[in-house]
Each structure stands twice: as C-alpha cells, then as structure tokens.
Amino acid sequence: MEVAFDHVKYLKIQKEKIEERIKRFDNKLYLEFGGKLFDDMHASRVLPGFKPDAKIELLKQFKNDLEVIFCINANDIEKNKIRADYGISYDQDLLRLIEKMQKMDILVSGVAINMYTGQKGVEKLEKSLQKKNIKSYLFEPIAGYPNDIEKIFSKEGFGKNPYIKTTKKLVVVTAPGPNSGKLATCLSQMYNENQNGVRAGYAKYETFPVWNMGLLHPVNVAYEASTADLGDINMIDPFHMQEYNIEAVNYNRDISTFPILKNMLNSIMGENIYNSPTDMGVNMIKGCIVNDEIAKEAGCQEVIRRYYNTICDMKKGVSTQEVVDRINGLMTKLNINKEDRSIVKPAICKSEEKKTNIVAIQLKNRKVITGKESKLLSASSAMLINTLKELAGLPDEEYLLSPEVLEGIFKTKQKISYRKNYYLNIQEVLITLSICSSNNRSVEKAMEELENLKELEAHSSYIVTSEENNVMKNLGIRLTCEPKFDN
Secondary structure, eight states, rough: HHHBHHHHHHHHHHHHHHHHHHHHSSSSSEEEOOOOOOOHHHHHHHSOOOOOOHHHHHHHHTGGGEEEEEEEEEHHHHTOOOTTTTEHHHHHHHHHHHHHHTTTTOOOEEEEESOOOTTTTTHHHHHHHHTOOEEEEEOOOOOOTTTOOOHSSSSTTTGOOOOOOOOEEEEEEESSSSSSSSHHHHHHHHHHHHHTTTOEEEEEEEEOOOOOTTTOHHHHHHHEEEEEEETOOOEHHHHHHHHHHHOEEEHHHHHHHHHHHEEEHHHHHOOOOSSSHHHHOOOOOGGGBBBBHHHHHHHHHHHHHHHHHHHHHHHHOOOOOOHHHHHHHHHHHHHOGGGSSSTHHHHHHHHHHTSSOOEEETTTOOOOEEEOOOOSBOOHHHHHHHHHHHHHHHOOOOSSOHHHHHHHHHHHHHOOOSOOOOOOHHHHHHHHHHTOOOOOOOOHHHHTTGGGGGOOEEEEEOOOOHHHHHHHHHTTEEEESOOOEEE
C-alpha cells in the first residue's frame, strides 16, 4: 500500500509541540485528549502510514513525566451506553483502557465520574476501580455551568469539586467516549491548581479536523462524515481569522463554545491565554503528510465507506435519512459518488449473475476475488477461503476443510440452530481451518496469509451479520455492504 504519512516524523514533532506547550506554563499542562488512544483505525485509513496506536506511542515518550485522568459520564453508566465499534459498554471500555495503561506502566491518577446525581451503577464501577487500585472522584453538576462564571469560580462551583492530586508535568485527560466531561475536569483541576499557587495550563489534542489543511480537503471532509450523526460541521475558525488573518479549520462545537471557554481560562489564569479555539490545539498532522494525493484519495474513499455504513444503519433502523443526506452532501462537495469505490461493481455484478449473496475483495495487486453463498459456506466464508488460496498459491480445486470435521460441525448446528440453512460463517471457518492446519500443510500455508488481509477493500451484496462483520474488522478487512437484508 502506498504511504501518505510519516509516522516516525510525527512522533518527533508532535512530542516537541507538546513539550513547547508545557513550558509555556509552570511545567504543568492539562491536555484534553480527544479521539481513540488505541486502535485509531479512522486515522490509519485516511492517512495511510499512520499507525493505529500512534497516540499511545506518543504518550509513551512522556512516560516519566505523564499521568492520566480518565473521565466518564454517570448518565452513560446508568444507561449502559454501548460503544458501537467494540460492542461493550463505556464503563467496560474504561476498565479495558485502564488495564492497558497499567500494563505499559503509565500512571493513572484517577477517574472523574462527571454529572453524578446518584445514578445506579456508579457504585459498582467504583468497586471495580478499587480492585485495580484506582481512585474515583464524583463530580456533581454545577448550577449555571458554563455561563455563570462568578458561580463556577467560587466555593460553590469548582471550589466544591474534588481535587485529583497529580504530580507529573503532563496530565492527559481522556475518556472512553464523547460528552464525558473532559473539558470541565481540566478546568476544575486548573482552578484548584491555581488556587494552590500552581500556574497550570490547558491545551487540546484532537487528530481531526486538521487545522492547517483546507476546509474541503478530503481528509477533513472524512472527519465530518465520521461525525455526521453528531452534527459536527467543519468551519473556518472566525476568531483565528480575525486575530491572525489566517484560515484555520475547526468545527462548530468548539467555535460556538470558545467565547465562554476563553472567559473561563482568563478567570483561572488571570490573563488572556488563547485568542482562538485553534490556538488551544497542538495538532501537527499536516507537517507529516508526505504524499497529499494519496491522502486525498484515502479521504474520498473513507467518505464513501461512511456512506455505505450509514445507509445500512438506516436500513437496520439505527440511523436516519438526515445523516445519509449529510454524507451525500459531503460527497457532492468532493465530486465523488458511491461508484468511485472500485470493489462495489464486481460484487453487485457477480451477485446478479449468480443470483445469490456475494462478497468481493480486492487484493493489493488489484485482482478481485469473490465468494458466493452455498449450502456449505456463507458468502464471507467462501470469499475468505478463495482469497487465502489465491494468496498462498494453492489450486482452486484443493479442499481446505476436512470432511470429517465438517460432518461433526453440521450435526451440531442442525441440533442447535434456528436457521433453515446450516452453512459455516466466517468465524466457524477460521476455527475449522485452525483445527485442520495441525495435520495439513496446505491449510497451514493458507492460514499464514491471514496477515495479508489487512487494509484490503471488500464489498458485500447484502448486509452481513454483525458477527461476521466483527471478524472481518479484526482481520483488518475494510468491508462495506449493500443495504439489503439476507433473506
């Protein structure tokens, strides 16, 4: 795959930028950290060469000077809010992230549970945190937040909040999802630090939108597509333009709340710190793009993928026409359409020809491999086997699945399945291949090719099950689907 991004350079100059911001204050910086710490697949898709765990690699460079505060909204705990990408609740993801940090010997100072009003489930989370030797802090809503500055910066506002004691010069404030109260936690901590004579500062790290790339650069448009359900809109930062006469890209929520945030920061610090929301950021992505044309194409492809994901979500009843229309509008701005995803046409044509479900995948040499549904295999399973054979150089007529193993599987499926067909899904095929590989060199050779499925583009003529979709995600396959159910 062609590379658009210099990962090594990014780690170097991004670290330097954060260090520069730390020095601007009394060697104490609260850095609001947005997006995913781990597995940032969106960034790796729109910036080929950006490693999914680049952010955590960056933080590891500050290991001796870093501690982390996690935030979570008590309402999300009560509602058992689920992360769509992982299929786990926000509090479960919080525990997962903390465990990862601890394994890397990164200090976790505590967890701020925001908007606490006695919600159920909070006590259970606190007990889980205690088992990990992590302190939790309950932050109640402040009446008048964020407009009543006088009330907020008093003993009845931030003054009554718990203070999370920190000792390092860089404190990263992050969360398992949006609306977790990261900014409010940063401001509360800064207020209490300054009350104690420490001139602690604030900065914001967001990967997207990239402030010094064009408003209609496909990488920035891809970010807008990814947040279409939230209503985020990329905009030129009017405060930055007014102050510096320089165009900078930000998004609507940060721009609309900046006047209030600026007043808050000025009240805490006793001086004017930032003149625009863009000033607050430390994003150095632009300086690490080594091939803008590749980045543009990757951004366009991501917008199309988002379009297909959204129309399928609407078909399933978990998205709306409004969100689809937003992404359609973004595609119009970029002068692209769904047919610009090259793997789509082969999948649809093959499905119409064979009159059955088809999944198609495009290899790095541009060759297209397809798989069709049968009594034995789902379309995804057939695609996987055919692709592994192609990559391993095995003849098409060679069987990889042992008849003896298959017979046992089908007997079990007939007893327990509510479906009329008992074909093997992609997860079952992987398990079966693993069993068969122990005494079959061809199967072992095919399984060695699993690593080469990463970043391959695939398309299905129907909506695959969430189980099969998750398996393909784990394999690194970038799958989109036609908005049609499997009948």
